[in-house]
Structures are given as structure tokens and as C-alpha cells.
Amino acid sequence: MSVFGKTSVNILGDALLCPKCGENYLHHRNTTIFQRSEDDKLTTVIAQSGHEVQATPFPSADTCNPSSRRNGILIEFLCEFCHYDYGDDVSPDGEIDLFQLAIIQHKGNTFVEWL
Numbered sequence: 001m002s003v004f005g006k007t008s009v010n011i012l013g014d015a016l017l018c019p020k021c022g023e024n025y026l027h028h029r030n031t032t033i034f035q036r037s038e039d040d041k042l043t044t045v046i047a048q049s050g051h052e053v054q055a056t057p058f059p060s061a062d063t064c065n066p067s068s069r070r071n072g073i074l075i076e077f078l079c080e081f082c083h084y085d086y087g088d089d090v091s092p093d094g095e096i097d098l099f100q101l102a103i104i105q106h107k108g109n110t111f112v113e114w115l
Helices: none
Strands: 026-035 042-049 052-059 072-079 098-106 109-114
Touching: 026 098
Parallel strands: none
Antiparallel strands: 026 042, 026 072, 042 052, 072 098, 098 109
């Protein structure tokens, strides 16, 4: 666990491990970047989905920025081992097996955690 109450990141050598099954066959997918000066009332959200990118300013309180005061990044991952049929985001138990890795800036420190 971390100071933010999320799951710590595990690696094997240089490979990121799935937070659910511990395997290292992860595929990164969509990415969201939160650009915010310290305690600014607006956050620019840069969201990538497939081949599309949008940059939109939002009131900071209305975003899902993993950092409560500054910048943050969310990267969506799919695990081949948790995944039922590659290209289908539902496992045999009916759960959607997408995970978000958060890079969080907080008081001059950078944290990397699974949400």
C-alpha cells in the first residue's frame, strides 16, 4: 500500500507486473495527462484514445487527476493473462480487466501506483 491508499507497483527486472495476477504481459493503451500548476483552479486534461487526442481545460475539482494539487498521468493497461480473448476486454468471470497506472506528483515527490 502507499500513502494514497492505492496499490504499489511491482516489477520483475525492468518489466511492470500486473496488479491482479503478477504476470508481466501488459499492453498499455489509452493515456490521460493532467497539467496543473500547484493548486490551480483549472487543469488541462490531455486525453488520448486510439488515434484521437483532446486537450480541454476543466475545473480541477471535476477531473480524475490522481494528484490532488499538481500534475498527474494515467496509463491504461490490459493484461494478457487476466484477459479472456485478446481484443475483448472481458475475462471469463465477466470482469473488465483494464488497470490504470498513475504517476502522481505530490510535494516535490513522484509516486507510481496502480489505481
